[in-house]
Amino acid sequence: MFKMLQSLLLSAALGAQLLVPGATPAPNLAPAKEPAVLKLDEKTAQEDAALHRLDGIGKLKAQAAGVQKPKTRPHPKNNTPNRLIATFNGDPETTRGFNWFTSDLAPAKLWVSESKDMKNARSFEAIAQPVVSHYVERDEKGFFLFQLVDKKTNQVLRYFTDEGKEPGVWDQSQEIEDRKTQSVSIDVEKVQEISYKATARGLKPGTTYYYQVRSDKGEKSSVGRFKTAKGAGAPFSFLHYTDTQNAFWNQHLMDEAAYGADTLARALKMHPDADFVVHTGDVVEIAEVEDEWVDLFEKSKASFQQTTLAMTAGNHDEYGINYADRFPHKYTDHVNVPAMGPDDGGTYYSYDYNGVHFVVLNTNDNKNNEGKALGKAQLEWLKKDVQAARKNGAQWVILNYHKPLFSKSYHSLQDKDVQKVRDEFMKLIDELDIDLALQGHDHVLSRTKSLAYVPQSVSPFNAKVADEYVMRGGRETLVNPEGTTFVLPNTGGTKAYDDIYRKGLDHVKKVRPALSWLTKDLLGEYENLFAFGEQPQKSPRFETSHANLRDSKVQNFAKYTVKNGTLLTELYQVEGDLKGERSVRLVDSFSIVKEPKPEVLQIQGTDRYETSVEVSKRFYPTADTVLLATGEVSADSLAAASLSALLKAPILLSKNDQMPTKVLAEIQRLGAKKLLVLGGERRIAQAALDQLPKNLVVERIAGETRYETAAKIAHRVLQENGSKTILVVNGSGAHDADALSAALLVHQEAAPILYAQGATLGRSTEAFLKAHALEKAVLLGGERALSLKTQQQLEALKLNTQRLGADNRYLTALAVAKAYAPLPKEVIVVAADALTDGTVASGILNHHPMPIILSDKHHTIPEVNEFLKAKTLERIYLLGGERTIQRIR
Ligand SMILES: [Fe+2]
Ligand SMILES: [Fe+2]
Structure with missing residues (x-):
């Protein structure tokens, strides 16, 4: 077994490649060629950072001089399949995609069986793709190594870690003594790894399958399972959570990955019959930092391996440590989904599950001339895709995308790329008669009323309330609604945004000055578009800020049930300290009913x-x-x-x-x-x-x-x-x-x-x-x-x-x-x-x-x-x- 570990400190920029002592380079393995990092222009990067990246951290560009660097722990090898998930890639009745990682390149296989002991398993070859992963340097105890940097000279002033720091009180930016001259940086170790993709085909509909994967260089994975779709008309349910985020610098404080894992585990425990799980993006905080993917996937492993994940890319799923860097391939390195458009920080694709048509969109489609969250080509694809699905008899159409059109915090009204496409996207949603839009990104609980399109001249939000609720079984119900309902189940992680509008115009202007164009009337109009929503965490930080300190112990998830012409949405809340008691309760529900049409x-x-x-x-x-x-x-x-x-x-x-x-x-x-x-x-x-x-x-x-x-x-x-x-x-x-x-x-x-x-x-x-x-x-x-x-x-x-x-x-x-x-x-x-x-x-x-x-x-x-x-x-x-x-x- 080759023990090659490419430890490429940032001095590699100067041309020095350092090998770990005792390591032998693989003779038959050409080093993975890392795709070029996409560089945004400084203005765009700063604008984006101001909107989405408030935690100041950068990647060191120069070496330390005169300061003793603590010893670092090299990234360990792991040839047991890890970061393993099952995804939709093809017809959910007969096909499933799988994605996983190991350290060394070797032939690898997927086995799929109808029995738990993997008897009579069928095997499928995997495709291996060498990739270069960036792991944050850690000290010998495993804590992340931060550097306080002199902005002017780019010299490290001192090193520090988060050892012994208190969650919700400390963050790394507090180590800065003078914000004008200092910033916090980190360094990464570049490690070659292998990303595998395999697809199981020819499966039986309506069947529970068990699976394992292995490369020739390591152990078999633990046994996972998934369910195939039964076919049009069969009732089913699925779960939805979002924005697990998992900022690496929070890993030892408020362990975001652990909260995300616990949220999903409780959702699956409460609803073991759920067929699959939708994640509407921001799986990680900084896509470049592989530690975050490993941490999140491994802490969620027990849940991830008992379901199928329908992942959506969030803006963070392409972020580099430096504001201007984008790593558009990171999402598809970790997720095996069809790529309908370019690999562009996400992809768009669709699938039919028991007669419901699901469309996953990519709101990172903003790096071209249009600068829109969804570009022309993607919108055209969406239109054709949904029209074809309707022709095929899809009874329901559900959109999944990251950046919201409607939510109770600031993003939906402030993100420029969303505003640029708001009018045409909402118009298309209306035209295509979309039933439900599942969103992420804004880390707040939101459920709109049933909304239809109106032009900008009528409302800057491009929406009006289209249908009234009737009460059925004590629940708000829409009967054959004309409009679309937009749902956002807060976050599965620990970072929360406040529901700022409820606190009035002065507050909105204080915490998000860019929303000063709102008037009291417009604020009322916007609030009236929502049937339910709030930020369940009540952080004192919300008095002066739209965001908390990534310290929320309140997470949410949604469950959707499709049965006999009814689509039931239930929003659940998980709350409590991971080290103490955690409880789950239903906080909101509503139904859409489709009655036979004349x-x-x-x-x-x-x-x-x-x-x-x-x-x-x-x-x-x-x-x-x-x-x-x-x-x-x-x-x-x-x-x-x-x-x-x-x-x-x-x-x-x-x-x-x-x-x-x-x-x-x-x-x-x-x-x-x-x-x-x-x-x-x-x-x-x-x-x-x-x-x-x-x-x-x-x-x-x-x-x-x-x-x-x-x-x-x-x-x-x-x-x-x-x-x-x-x-x-x-x-x-x-x-x-x-x-x-x-x-x-x-x-x-x-x-x-x-x-x-x-x-x-x-x-x-x-x-x-x-x-x-x-x-x-x-x-x-x-x-x-x-x-x-x-x-x-x-x-x-x-x-x-x-x-x-x-x-x-x-x-x-x-x-x-x-x-x-x-x-x-x-x-x-x-x-x-x-x-x-x-x-x-x-x-x-x-x-x-x-x-x-x-x-x-x-x-x-x-x-x-x-x-x-x-x-x-x-x-x-x-x-x-x-x-x-x-x-x-
Ligand atoms: Fe997010
Ligand atoms: Fe986001």
């Missing part, structure tokens, strides 16, 4: 004429009588509702001087014997009727004006059905929509529509009412549509009046629906801004009476959206050009 049937031709044909085709196998109205104004076709109901006749539309071919063909298909033409020559000229079959009886019902035509239609209807009720609607073009909403009333009350002029009844309508013995008038629309005077005129004619209406056309339509069909099985939705397409909708009511609901183009009327969530609803008929109705629910 079928959406779009009825649409290339224009309004064809749309009238499509309606007729769908609902009328035959018809003795057909109504023909102009497609150029909507008053006549809307007034035709009562005649359509009386004669069970479809309404078709024609141009003024020419009947569209398809309309003519439809009249023939229906086998119609009679055609009632609504309106005079000005509406539909004789020329348009010339092509009609000669045996068709054609009759006109026409007045000089729309008011008169409506009155003539009403006269015909009342003669036939003897009704004593009429409906009154404002007949000016601006209020046509109310006539459409009236269609259900026409059916239920057997009442025809009359048009008023709005401010008054109008001469012809008043004359009609005087000539007929009626009892009741229902006014459709609020007082802006039909004045009080109009109502009084009706009352003066000895009519009982009733008003159904509200401030606008949308609410008036809802008022009719709620009064006459509060729990409908079917509804018709017409886009009010493309009303002409929907004027023939009343013809559908002969098939089955149902309300006609008006919506706007983008479905922004909350009352309408709420009505369309009625549980009873089985079918929505969508008339006209709107294609986004599915998004309502």
